[in-house]
Amino acid sequence: MTSESAQSPSQGAASTPIRVMLVDDSAVVRGLVTRILEAEPGIQIAASVGNGQMALSSLERNEIDVVILDIEMPIMDGMTALPKLLAADPGLKIIMQSTLTLKGADISMRALEMGAADYIPKPTATKDLAGGAEFKAELVGKIRALGQARHRSPNRPPRPAGAPALRPPPSAPPARVPIHPPGPLSLRNNTPEHPDVIAIGSSTGGPQALFGVLGLMRSGTVSQPILITQHMPATFTTILGEHISRVSGWEAKEGQDGEIIKGGRVYIAPGDFHMVVETKGTDKVIRLNKNPPENFCRPAVDPMLRSIAAAYGKRVLACILTGMGSDGLKGGQAVVASGGTVIAQDEGSSVVWGMPGAVATAGICSAVLPLPEIAPWIMKLATRR
Known part of the structure; x- marks a missing residue:
């Protein structure tokens, strides 16, 4: 699978790190993903847990920007946890881990309809995580894009009690190129064409x-x-x-x-x-x-x-x-x-x-x-x- 995330090159550490929670019942997968992400500037592992119930508890204690959420887990699976996590923090960015199968695609699509932000392929073997450049590029690229979108959101919740203090964001946002679109029902060339x-x-x-x-x-x-x-x-x-x-x-x-x-x-x-x-x-x-x-x-x-x-x-x-x-x-x-x-x-x-x-x-x-x-x-x- 060709990854779009290669468009997002590795960036220097931001003043506010992107805080990630890993939710997977495989300690091996969590450990390998942790090593990938901790090598990336500006990304921190804020929590690493084995099921959805633990993720909900961890969300109460930690400030989280992006969640990597497995689908099949004991006690509380990812599809059960998804709406509960979003109810606790509606602005949370959740990336589902999914297998590249018809069943996995259907579940992922339902998760997206329920409010998940994106998905990544479920790693199928240790070698995919240990040496998979494509997997790493996709994972890191999506975390960066979603984490930065989360930081720009005006609706971030208050920091949970006991959560580590984060450095404040820059005092002024970076300048953007101004947009000058015409009014919403006027067309750029003033000669609207009925599209075919x-x-x-x-x-x-x-x-x-x-x-x-x-x-x-x-x-x-x-x-x-x-x-x-x-x-x-x-x-x-x-x-x-x-x-x-x-x-x-x-x-x-x-x-x-x-x-x-x-x-x-x-x-x-x-x-x-x-x-x-x-x-x-x-x-x-x-x-x-x-x-x-x-x-x-x-x-x-x-x-x-x-x-x-x-x-x-x-x-x-x-x-x-x-x-x-x-x-x-x-x-x-x-x-x-x-x-x-x-x-x-x-x-x-x-x-x-x-x-x-x-x-x-x-x-x-x-x-x-x-x-x-x-x-x-x-x-x-x-x-x-």
């Missing part, structure tokens, strides 16, 4: 965002096809389609090579394949390829958006949702260059404001919106003639 296709790119936090957008934009509300690239491994994208169908009523499934694109359907890039569009006669056709990863990802958003811009011209509406890195920026620029429209999720509603922040701060967006406003915006443009 809707394209969505997402990553960390993306499944939850997709459920939210498509759950509001239910089947039948727009007639255009919707193409989605979500950074996910194979198997997980199959389950993602099933969950989207359940929450929205859309016919959602992985795209197939050579498939003719039809309106009113959702096509998802399969794990480990780039999904692009080509014109064949009067039809638009899906093509899958294993070209090199872009932005350390396959599937990646950029090749999908570039191909859609080439195939559909100015009649493209692209939406970039929450995710790490900057995938979607170059593709979004291609959409705008062809006369199409790009919108992005805002920082406040994003789990990680990497991908949407990249397109927003580049000045190519017609709107930067909180998640609940994205579906109404899309529906208004998609049904406007």
Whole structure:
């Protein structure tokens, strides 16, 4: 599985460390993960426990930013503990450990619907942990991105009694590139085009965002096809389609090579394949390829958006949702260059404001919106003639 987390290089220690709790019934796994994380500047192991009940008790005594939560454990398993941990601290960032199986993917998707921020593959052998560079990159990258998002949140709870004191955050946040999107219902070029296709790119936090957008934009509300690239491994994208169908009523499934694109359907890039569009006669056709990863990802958003811009011209509406890195920026620029429209999720509603922040701060967006406003915006443009 190609990891997006390689986009997040190791960083120097922040003034406030990212405090991690490991929850796994395997002491061997906890020990090896501890050694990986303690070698990383700016990351501290605040607690290491063997089941969900112990995690709840530990949360009362320690300030925690990110939890690595195993699913199968005695006394209290991860799925039981997940809502209890979030009830105790709604801003907590929880990463589920999951096997790369249909069952594991389905459980992970349910965990994401319940409020988990992300997932990582469940290590299958000691060698995966001891020498797995890809596992380490994914683990560290996600912890850094989610921990930093947690530190920026205005809703962090008070420090638990007895918790070690943390150094205060910097007195002033780092300056950000200003965003100058037009008003939420005005378009960048003032000549709105009725789109023939809707394209969505997402990553960390993306499944939850997709459920939210498509759950509001239910089947039948727009007639255009919707193409989605979500950074996910194979198997997980199959389950993602099933969950989207359940929450929205859309016919959602992985795209197939050579498939003719039809309106009113959702096509998802399969794990480990780039999904692009080509014109064949009067039809638009899906093509899958294993070209090199872009932005350390396959599937990646950029090749999908570039191909859609080439195939559909100015009649493209692209939406970039929450995710790490900057995938979607170059593709979004291609959409705008062809006369199409790009919108992005805002920082406040994003789990990680990497991908949407990249397109927003580049000045190519017609709107930067909180998640609940994205579906109404899309529906208004998609049904406007």
